[in-house]
Amino acid sequence: MPKAVRILIVEDSENDAELLLRELRKGGFAPEHTRVDTDKAMRAALAKESWDIIVSDYSMPHFDGISALNVMKQHSKDIPFIIVSANIGEEIAVMAMKAGAHDYIMKGNLARLIPAIEREIKEAKLRQKHRFAENEMHKLTGAIEQTSDAVMICNAQGIIEYVNSGFVRMTGYSKDEALGNSSRMLKSGRQDDSFFGVMWDTISLGDVFQDVFINKRKDGSLYYEEKSITPLKNDRGVVEHYISTGKDITEQMQTRERLHHLSQHDLLTGLPNRLLFNDRLEQAIPRARRSGRVLAILLIDMDRFKNINETLGFDCGDHMLQAVGERLLTSTRDGDTVARLGDDEFAIILEDVKHQDDVSKIVEKILRALSEAYYIDDHELFITTSIGISLYPNDGAHPQLLIQNADVAIHHAKESGSNKYRYYETKMNAQSLYRLNLESSLRKALEREEFFLLYQPQIDLVTHEITGFEALLRWAHPELGTVSPVEFIPLLEETGMIKDVGRWILRKACQTCKSWHNKDLGNVSIAVNLSPVQFEGSQISDIVSNILKETELTANYLELELTESTIMRNPENAAITLTKLSGMGITLAIDDFGTGYSSLSYLQKFPLDTLKIDRSFVNDITENKGDASIVSAIISMAHSLGLTVVAEGVETTEQLTLLQEKKCESVQGFLFSKPITEIEVEEMLKEWSKQSVFLDLVSSN
Ligand code: C2E
Ligand code: MG
Ligand code: MG
Numbered sequence: 001m002p003k004a005v006r007i008l009i010v011e012d013s014e015n016d017a018e019l020l021l022r023e024l025r026k027g028g029f030a031p032e033h034t035r036v037d038t039d040k041a042m043r044a045a046l047a048k049e050s051w052d053i054i055v056s057d058y059s060m061p062h063f064d065g066i067s068a069l070n071v072m073k074q075h076s077k078d079i080p081f082i083i084v085s086a087n088i089g090e091e092i093a094v095m096a097m098k099a100g101a102h103d104y105i106m107k108g109n110l111a112r113l114i115p116a117i118e119r120e121i122k123e124a125k126l127r128q129k130h131r132f133a134e135n136e137m138h139k140l141t142g143a144i145e146q147t148s149d150a151v152m153i154c155n156a157q158g159i160i161e162y163v164n165s166g167f168v169r170m171t172g173y174s175k176d177e178a179l180g181n182s183s184r185m186l187k188s189g190r191q192d193d194s195f196f197g198v199m200w201d202t203i204s205l206g207d208v209f210q211d212v213f214i215n216k217r218k219d220g221s222l223y224y225e226e227k228s229i230t231p232l233k234n235d236r237g238v239v240e241h242y243i244s245t246g247k248d249i250t251e252q253m254q255t256r257e258r259l260h261h262l263s264q265h266d267l268l269t270g271l272p273n274r275l276l277f278n279d280r281l282e283q284a285i286p287r288a289r290r291s292g293r294v295l296a297i298l299l300i301d302m303d304r305f306k307n308i309n310e311t312l313g314f315d316c317g318d319h320m321l322q323a324v325g326e327r328l329l330t331s332t333r334d335g336d337t338v339a340r341l342g343d344d345e346f347a348i349i350l351e352d353v354k355h356q357d358d359v360s361k362i363v364e365k366i367l368r369a370l371s372e373a374y375y376i377d378d379h380e381l382f383i384t385t386s387i388g389i390s391l392y393p394n395d396g397a398h399p400q401l402l403i404q405n406a407d408v409a410i411h412h413a414k415e416s417g418s419n420k421y422r423y424y425e426t427k428m429n430a431q432s433l434y435r436l437n438l439e440s441s442l443r444k445a446l447e448r449e450e451f452f453l454l455y456q457p458q459i460d461l462v463t464h465e466i467t468g469f470e471a472l473l474r475w476a477h478p479e480l481g482t483v484s485p486v487e488f489i490p491l492l493e494e495t496g497m498i499k500d501v502g503r504w505i506l507r508k509a510c511q512t513c514k515s516w517h518n519k520d521l522g523n524v525s526i527a528v529n530l531s532p533v534q535f536e537g538s539q540i541s542d543i544v545s546n547i548l549k550e551t552e553l554t555a556n557y558l559e560l561e562l563t564e565s566t567i568m569r570n571p572e573n574a575a576i577t578l579t580k581l582s583g584m585g586i587t588l589a590i591d592d593f594g595t596g597y598s599s600l601s602y603l604q605k606f607p608l609d610t611l612k613i614d615r616s617f618v619n620d621i622t623e624n625k626g627d628a629s630i631v632s633a634i635i636s637m638a639h640s641l642g643l644t645v646v647a648e649g650v651e652t653t654e655q656l657t658l659l660q661e662k663k664c665e666s667v668q669g670f671l672f673s674k675p676i677t678e679i680e681v682e683e684m685l686k687e688w689s690k691q692s693v694f695l696d697l698v699s700s701n
Helices: 014-026 039-048 067-075 089-101 110-146 165-171 195-205 248-263 275-290 305-310 313-333 356-371 400-413 426-446 485-495 498-518 540-551 564-567 571-583 616-621 627-640 652-662 678-690 693-700
Strands: 003-010 028-035 053-056 081-085 103-106 151-156 160-163 209-216 222-233 240-247 294-302 335-341 346-354 374-376 379-382 385-392 420-423 451-460 466-477 480-485 525-529 556-561 586-591 608-615 644-647
Touching: 003 014, 003 039, 014 028, 014 110, 028 039, 039 067, 053 067, 053 110, 067 089, 081 110, 089 103, 089 110, 089 571, 103 110, 151 165, 195 209, 195 222, 195 240, 195 248, 222 248, 248 275, 275 294, 275 335, 275 346, 275 385, 275 400, 294 356, 294 400, 305 313, 305 379, 305 571, 313 335, 313 346, 313 356, 335 485, 356 420, 385 400, 400 420, 400 426, 426 466, 426 485, 451 498, 451 678, 466 498, 466 678, 480 485, 485 498, 498 525, 498 540, 498 678, 525 564, 525 586, 540 556, 540 571, 556 564, 564 571, 564 586, 571 586, 608 627, 616 627, 616 652, 627 644
Parallel strands: 003 028, 003 053, 053 081, 081 103, 385 420, 466 525, 525 556, 556 586, 586 608, 608 644
Antiparallel strands: 151 160, 151 240, 209 222, 222 240, 294 346, 294 385, 335 346, 374 379, 451 466, 466 480
C-alpha cells in the first residue's frame, strides 16, 4: 500500500512539480501536496496544514530556497527541508545545508529523491521523539526541583549522581558537595548494620525499600527521614541506579517520641511507670542470667499516704510523692530502675549486685533516706515505708512472679511494723494463701450474716454495778469456726471492708443496748471499738448520729473506743471529729493505753472521757513492780486530767485489789466474765441486780 505523505512543494514550475510527484508515486508514496512559489503563499500553507516534508527549488522568479528555509524556521517547525534544483554549485549547496536544509538533490538526478525523503521523514520523527522526551524530562526535573521532598539518585555503588533542592534544604549540603560523594555521608550511626543490611538486600533484589532513617545533616544535627528507595533497572534488568525520595518527619517523630515517653513515664514524678518497669525487668533478667549477679526487685509502699492527701490536700501529696521519687533516685545507682507503679507504690530494680547482703545495705539506705523529715508547703512531714524484696532467680524466673512475690513480701513487711523490709520466703505463700482465702470468705461474711457480737461487762469498783458492756466482734467461719478479730480485723482494714462491717457493728451494738434498756435490765452503756480506717475522713460523726437516731439509743449510753494511734495518725482531723462526737454526748475512750507513744498531756488536747489501761500492764501488776508503778502513774495522771480509768484484762483478785487501792474506777476482764452473748448478758443483768454477784465472784476466786 502506498505510504501517505504530505509534501509542500516550493516551485514556480508546474512541470517540475509534477515530475517530483510522479517520482514519489513511483517510489511507493501517495503524496498529498500544495505548490507555492512566494513567501506569502508558503506562510499560508504552513499555517494551514502540517507537512511531512518540504521540497524546494533553489531559485525562482519571486522566491528562493534560502528564503523558503527561513520561512520554515520562523514557523519554528522541524520539517525536513530538501532542496531540489538544477545544478547550483557546491558552494551554494553547502551554504544551503548550513542554513538548515537537510539535503540537496539535483533535478537531473531524481534517483536520490525517494531514499532522501524516506530518511529525512524518519529522522524528523526521531528528532520529534527526542524533543518530546527532552520536554518531558524538563517538566520532570522542574517538578522534582520544586517538591519539598529530598530526591537523590545514586549509582549501584551508592555514589550520588543527582540531588534536588529539597535534598539541599533537608541536609544542608550543596549540590556540589553531594554529587560524587557516597550516600553514606548522611549516616548518623544511630541505626545498626542490620538495618542497612536489610535495605541493601531489598534494593539489590530490585524491590522498593521503605523505612524511617535517622540521618545526619551537614551541621551534625540529626533528622528523621521517611524514605523510599526505588531501584532503577536498565534494559537488561540490571539495577544501575537507586532513586531515593524522602520526607523530613523529625517533628512528627519528636511528637511521637514525646508521646511514647509520656506513655511510659509517670507524669508527676517523671519516673518510669509500670509499663516501662515491666519492660526493663524483662530485659534485666537475661542480663542477670548471663552475669550470675544478683537481681533484686523492691516494692516500696508508703504507709498511710492517703492521710496526707486527705488532710493537707492533693498538692501537698503530689509534692510528697515527687520528693520520695527523688530520694529513691539518689539512694540508687544510675543503672538501677526506679519506677512509680501506682498511687504511693514505688518499685526498684537493683541490677548487678554482688551479694544479697549488698541488697540489704541498699534497702537500709533507702529506708533511712525516706524516713528523714520532708519539708513540704510549710509542713514538716515524716513518713514510714515498707519494702518487700524478691530476688532473681530464686523467687521467680519471670517478671510477673518476681513482682508478685515482692508484693507478698511487702505485706509481711507491713505486718512487722513500719520502716521494715522483708525478703520473700516460700512459706510466705502459704500464709498469703491462707490470707487470700480468708479475705475472699470475709467478703461474703457480712451478707451471709456470719458476724456476731459478744459483750464483756465493765464493773464499777465503787458501786460494784455493771456500768456497761464492750461489744467485741466475732466471725463464725463456716469451716474454721469462730475466728478471732485479731486475725481478721487487719484484713478488714486493709481491704476497706471495715467501713461497712463497722457500720453494722455500731448499729447492732446500739440496737442491742437499746433492747436491754427497753427490757428494764438497767441503764447500761455500750462500748464500741472504732478502727482507724473508720475514723479516716469526716463521715464517722454523721454515721454515728444516724445510727443513734435509727436505734433510738440515747447518745450518753454509747462509748467509742479509739487507740492512740488512731488519733495520732492525723491529730488535726481527730480533734475536729472528736469534738463533734463529744458534742453529741457520746463518751470517748482511749483503748489499749500504754502501748502507744503518746503522752497523756498530748491527749489532753482532745475531748476524751475514759482511759483504758492495756491488758499487758494489768497482767503483771502483781508480779512486776515496774508495771505496777506505771499503772499507778497512769491512773493518777488520768485523774488529774479529769479522765476515768478502766483496767482491761483483770483476771485475778490480786490484780483487782491492787487496782482498787490505786483508785481505778472500773475493770473489765475474765475475773468477772469473758465476752458473752446477748442472751447471756440479759441473764447476767437479771442476776446482778438481784444479789451481789460482784462479791461472790471476787470471793470465789
Ligand atoms: P480490745 O478492744 O482491747 O478488746 C479487749 C480484748 O481483750 C478482747 O479481745 C477481749 O476478749 C480480751 N480480754 C478481755 N478481758 C480479758 C482478760 O481478762 N484476759 C485476756 N487474756 N483477754 C481479755 P478480742 O475480743 O479478741 O478482741 C481483740 C481486739 O480486736 C480488741 O481489743 C479490739 O482491738 C479488736 N476488736 C474486737 N472487736 C472489735 C470491733 O467490733 N471493732 C473493731 N474495730 N475492733 C474490734
Ligand atoms: Mg476495746
Ligand atoms: Mg483494749
